[in-house]
Amino acid sequence: MLKNIIQSKYCPIFLSSLIFLYYLHYFLPLLILAYFIIAHFVHLYQRGPIRKYNQINLEGKIVIITGASAGIGKETARKLAWQNATIIFACRDEQKTIKVINEIKQETGNSKLHYMNLQLDDYNNVKEFVKDFKNKFTQLDILINNAGIAQWWHKYNKNNHELVFATNYLGHFLLTRLLMDSMSKESRIIIVSSVMHEMIRSKLNFNDVLNGKYLENYNNTKYCGVLLCQKLSRILKSTKVVALHPGVIKTELLDKAGNTIILQLIQKMLFWLFRPMTLSVEEGAETTIYCALMPYRELLNGGYYEKNRLSKYSKSIEKLNQVEELWEFSHQILKEYL
Numbered sequence: 001m002l003k004n005i006i007q008s009k010y011c012p013i014f015l016s017s018l019i020f021l022y023y024l025h026y027f028l029p030l031l032i033l034a035y036f037i038i039a040h041f042v043h044l045y046q047r048g049p050i051r052k053y054n055q056i057n058l059e060g061k062i063v064i065i066t067g068a069s070a071g072i073g074k075e076t077a078r079k080l081a082w083q084n085a086t087i088i089f090a091c092r093d094e095q096k097t098i099k100v101i102n103e104i105k106q107e108t109g110n111s112k113l114h115y116m117n118l119q120l121d122d123y124n125n126v127k128e129f130v131k132d133f134k135n136k137f138t139q140l141d142i143l144i145n146n147a148g149i150a151q152w153w154h155k156y157n158k159n160n161h162e163l164v165f166a167t168n169y170l171g172h173f174l175l176t177r178l179l180m181d182s183m184s185k186e187s188r189i190i191i192v193s194s195v196m197h198e199m200i201r202s203k204l205n206f207n208d209v210l211n212g213k214y215l216e217n218y219n220n221t222k223y224c225g226v227l228l229c230q231k232l233s234r235i236l237k238s239t240k241v242v243a244l245h246p247g248v249i250k251t252e253l254l255d256k257a258g259n260t261i262i263l264q265l266i267q268k269m270l271f272w273l274f275r276p277m278t279l280s281v282e283e284g285a286e287t288t289i290y291c292a293l294m295p296y297r298e299l300l301n302g303g304y305y306e307k308n309r310l311s312k313y314s315k316s317i318e319k320l321n322q323v324e325e326l327w328e329f330s331h332q333i334l335k336e337y338l
Helices: 001-006 011-047 071-082 094-108 123-136 163-182 193-197 207-210 217-237 261-277 286-293 316-322 325-333
Strands: 060-068 084-093 113-117 141-146 183-192 239-245 304-306
Touching: 001 325, 011 163, 060 071, 060 163, 060 183, 071 084, 071 094, 071 141, 084 207, 094 113, 113 123, 113 304, 123 163, 141 286, 163 183, 163 217, 163 325, 183 217, 183 286, 193 217, 207 217, 207 325, 217 239, 239 286, 286 304
Parallel strands: 060 084, 060 141, 084 113, 141 183, 183 239, 239 304
Antiparallel strands: none
């Protein structure tokens, strides 16, 4: 049998494989060590400087956080609860959110945590949320547009608008637009965007986005969030508006993105492989918390933040110049709700 192998045309491949496995036995531990060293420094770079907020008290401040029942929204709410803020958990799932609220109340001792139902893809529900909020509260100090979904395949809301675009952008646009007259002096609007907005390199046809003709609608919504930040920062006088990238994080957002077991399995395998480089949920919330708690005078109106520091938008934002176009389009689509 050995003679047959030696005479076979596959002998060079067989011998090369044996040599490779022999040396791999010695170098594999070094490769693994090198991977974790590189991953550690990538992780530190992604996180940025560590901030402390021990002296900041948000007593009397009213905060709305969309999607505060999980992920970085939940961790943001937890931190702001420690700072004595009154927090509105604007979420879809009441049972899940009440459980989170009770958990944070017990941990922080802050009883000023409230659930209000918000379904961003249902524009009538967004209007009802705002009406209910205005009946209960006289001001809004911090609005954190955090909630978001990702889908591999297109779904649609009651208005036949593509679901990711309706949830991540249009719902937040309507919410923000209806709450503008409730913003207090020196208030803030924080839009959780993503580095994925940099993937947009040519002008979007917003009607095509609305109708689901693009595959990369998640990226499109993050681009639109940045454009919304730019517009609001120009027209609001006593409110500062910023957008941010929280970092690469393993959250429920990605758990729900895959529509099949195979896609979900691929996602889990990739995140298991790159997990040492990604941020924890707590770390991913730090940039949002930084923007919420830094001194008002230091917050750059219209700025873009990542890694707990001021950063820069994609150059395409200025080059494509779609801020006004998106603003007019959004008003046109949602005019019956405004």
